[in-house]
Amino acid sequence: MSEIKIQIKNLYKIFGKNPESALEQVKDGVNKDELLEKHNHVLGLKDINLDIKEKSIQVVMGLSGSGKSTLIRHINRLIEPTDGSVVVDGEDVLKMNDENLRNFRRTKTAMVFQRFALLPHKTVLENTMFGLHIQNIDEKDANTRARRWIDRVGLSGYEEKYPQHLSGGMQQRVGLARALTNDGEILLMDEAFSALDPLIRKDMQDILLELQDELHKTVVFITHDLDEALKIGDRIAILKDGIMDQEGIPADILLSPKTQYVKDFVEDVNRARVIKAKHIMSKLNGQDRDNAMFVDQDDFIDRFIDKVISDKPNCLIIKNKNNDEIGYLSTKRLSEILKR
Amino acid sequence: MEDFLSEFPELSRETLRFIKKGFDASYRAFSREYGDAIEAVFDPVLYFLVWFEKLLQNSPWPIVLICFLAVIYFGSRKISVTIGSLFAFLLIGIFGMWEDTMSTVSIIGVCTMLSIGIGIPVGVLMAKSERAQRICTPILDVMQTMPSFVYLIPVVMLLGIGKIPGLLAVVIYAIPPIIRLTNLGIREVDREVLEAADAFGANPRQKLFQVQLPLALPTIFAGINQTIMMALAMVVIASMIGVKGLGQPVLKAITNQYFAMGLFNGLAIVALAIIFDRVSQSFGHRIQQHRSGSRE
Numbered sequence: 001m002s003e004i005k006i007q008i009k010n011l012y013k014i015f016g017k018n019p020e021s022a023l024e025q026v027k028d029g030v031n032k033d034e035l036l037e038k039h040n041h042v043l044g045l046k047d048i049n050l051d052i053k054e055k056s057i058q059v060v061m062g063l064s065g066s067g068k069s070t071l072i073r074h075i076n077r078l079i080e081p082t083d084g085s086v087v088v089d090g091e092d093v094l095k096m097n098d099e100n101l102r103n104f105r106r107t108k109t110a111m112v113f114q115r116f117a118l119l120p121h122k123t124v125l126e127n128t129m130f131g132l133h134i135q136n137i138d139e140k141d142a143n144t145r146a147r148r149w150i151d152r153v154g155l156s157g158y159e160e161k162y163p164q165h166l167s168g169g170m171q172q173r174v175g176l177a178r179a180l181t182n183d184g185e186i187l188l189m190d191e192a193f194s195a196l197d198p199l200i201r202k203d204m205q206d207i208l209l210e211l212q213d214e215l216h217k218t219v220v221f222i223t224h225d226l227d228e229a230l231k232i233g234d235r236i237a238i239l240k241d242g243i244m245d246q247e248g249i250p251a252d253i254l255l256s257p258k259t260q261y262v263k264d265f266v267e268d269v270n271r272a273r274v275i276k277a278k279h280i281m282s283k284l285n286g287q288d289r290d291n292a293m294f295v296d297q298d299d300f301i302d303r304f305i306d307k308v309i310s311d312k313p314n315c316l317i318i319k320n321k322n323n324d325e326i327g328y329l330s331t332k333r334l335s336e337i338l339k340r
Numbered sequence: 341m342e343d344f345l346s347e348f349p350e351l352s353r354e355t356l357r358f359i360k361k362g363f364d365a366s367y368r369a370f371s372r373e374y375g376d377a378i379e380a381v382f383d384p385v386l387y388f389l390v391w392f393e394k395l396l397q398n399s400p401w402p403i404v405l406i407c408f409l410a411v412i413y414f415g416s417r418k419i420s421v422t423i424g425s426l427f428a429f430l431l432i433g434i435f436g437m438w439e440d441t442m443s444t445v446s447i448i449g450v451c452t453m454l455s456i457g458i459g460i461p462v463g464v465l466m467a468k469s470e471r472a473q474r475i476c477t478p479i480l481d482v483m484q485t486m487p488s489f490v491y492l493i494p495v496v497m498l499l500g501i502g503k504i505p506g507l508l509a510v511v512i513y514a515i516p517p518i519i520r521l522t523n524l525g526i527r528e529v530d531r532e533v534l535e536a537a538d539a540f541g542a543n544p545r546q547k548l549f550q551v552q553l554p555l556a557l558p559t560i561f562a563g564i565n566q567t568i569m570m571a572l573a574m575v576v577i578a579s580m581i582g583v584k585g586l587g588q589p590v591l592k593a594i595t596n597q598y599f600a601m602g603l604f605n606g607l608a609i610v611a612l613a614i615i616f617d618r619v620s621q622s623f624g625h626r627i628q629q630h631r632s633g634s635r636e
Contacts, residue, residue, distance in 0.1 A: 076539055106541035117536035121554045121628075131540040133550070182540065 011084035016041030059233030169200035251279030281327030444585035463522025506583030521563030525556025
């Protein structure tokens with residue numbers, strides 16, 4: 001459907017004195033613990049393959065130490081891999097020289113950090129203009145662009161304040177405005193909302209989704225929080241100990257976890273709030289459609305479950321935005337999914 | 341055997357004398373050969389120093405005083421410090437130490453500028469390169485712990501007695517803190533902020549001037565403050581090799597046991613030290629106001 005924007009192929013990262021020799025061990029099947037114990041090297045990432053689609057939000061999820069932050073830093077090459085390739089728009093990031101890499105970082109990508117990483121000696125406005133200053137864009141232009149995004153993330157009036165005077169949530173809005181002002185096609189978000197209070201985190205997630213509806217960036221979003229991953233991810237990759245356990249759309253991960261680890265992870269999730277009608281419909285195939293109820297493809301189950309209970313339809317017909325009928329869902333299947 | 345244990349087996353007196361003589365002779369030869377050339381290098385500094393000293397001494401004292409107070413006020417933005425300084429300078433003048441004080445202020449000023457001009461780049465180099473840090477650290481250790489009289493000797497042998505050797509001695513003594521604290525300040529910059537600068541494609545120069553130096557500035561300023569204090573302390577010792585200023589009367593007072601004279605000039609140095617310290621500290625605080633949360 002859409003183009004692949006970022007292609008990560010056979011990516012390995014090993015930390016230690018002699019990663020090349022350790023790499024051979026890993027390829028021969030030595031596991032993480034053994035590598036650390038016998039060879040004193042830390043396995044960061046092992047054979048990661050991930051295609052990230054243009055204009056989608058790809059979530060990478062894992063607990064701390066799973067290598068998710070290491071993985072995102074390979075996309076703009078803040079970390080050099082031990083082996084493998086990272087291709088963005090058909091160009092191998094790992095083959096760029098310093099100059100090209102800087103240009104790539106300036107124009108194609110922008111990053112949001114867990115602990116905000118704002119410059120304490122600059123005001124909100126100056127922080128937001130940081131990326132443009134680095135690109136030597138003229139002051140007036142930079143100022144207009146920065147102000148637009150400050151306004152967009154809801155911080156107008158705070159332009160002349162210093163980051164220390166703002167709350168965590170507001171500081172991260174500055175971080176987001178700084179990244180958006182840079183106007184890259186790729187937005188890298190490293191646990192961007194993890195340091196925020198739950199309510200503020202929800203606000204920020206909503207802002208991100210709202211902006212994404214309009215901007216259609218390619219977003220790589222790192223998180224350790226499954227609810228967050230399910231809420232904003234178009235696709236989710238789950239990392240464990242540097243290995244990718246499973247990758248797919250949220251509903252697939254919920255409904256058919258591949259490993260025990262993923263199964264444990266998704267066990268307590270409220271499916272009704274995560275699964276959309278389109279995820280669980282089957283093809284329209286002349287089924288009995290007596291007493292059918294019509295549902296929008298993007299509605300979550302909890303949007304229509306009350307109506308299913310009160311109206312007691314025999315089946316559900318799923319419609320897309322143009323009001324075409326595109327799928328079928330039996331109430332029996334619906335209750336199976338909710339019972340799990 | 342008993343001899344061996346009670347007396348440390350040292351080199352014979354002959355050999356020792358030979359080594360020391362040889363060392364001195366070769367250094368003397370070196371200074372005869374290159375002394376003039378090295379002195380010529382410092383000529384511009386000497387001209388500037390002499391010009392600055394004459395300017396302070398020959399301008400009418402009220403104008404100099406007003407200029408000082410203006411600098412003090414704009415540096416510290418504190419009325420109390422400014423009024424205190426006014427009284428200190430008036431007392432210094434009344435007790436007949438105005439000229440010597442002007443000499444001292446001029447040499448401290450030049451030494452501080454030189455220390456900043458050399459110290460900050462060296463500190464940056466140390467922060468950027470592990471090898472530079474490995475080389476510089478022991479040198480700085482020696483500079484800070486070697487008794488200051490000892491390195492007066494080679495400086496005098498090389499350049500004779502006068503302003504420039506005195507200046508060199510003061511700079512050598514006073515420069516370590518600013519180098520160390522520049523290095524420390526840059527190394528302490530938050531790793532995540534640096535990573536952000538990298539992620540936005542900053543080149544090493546942009547990183548240094550837009551991120552590392554501004555964030556290290558408060559620490560660097562602590563270094564400048566230390567450097568000024570150490571320069572003031574060294575002025576007395578440097579007066580032994582002909583640096584004019586408040587140090588000379590102190591030296592005279594020591595050799596002749598003039599207690600009052602020593603005390604007055606000593607107090608003048610203390611007054612200068614306090615003024616320099618208060619002004620540079622409040623200036624340092626002002627430039628990092630954004631950290632504290634409260635803004636005036």
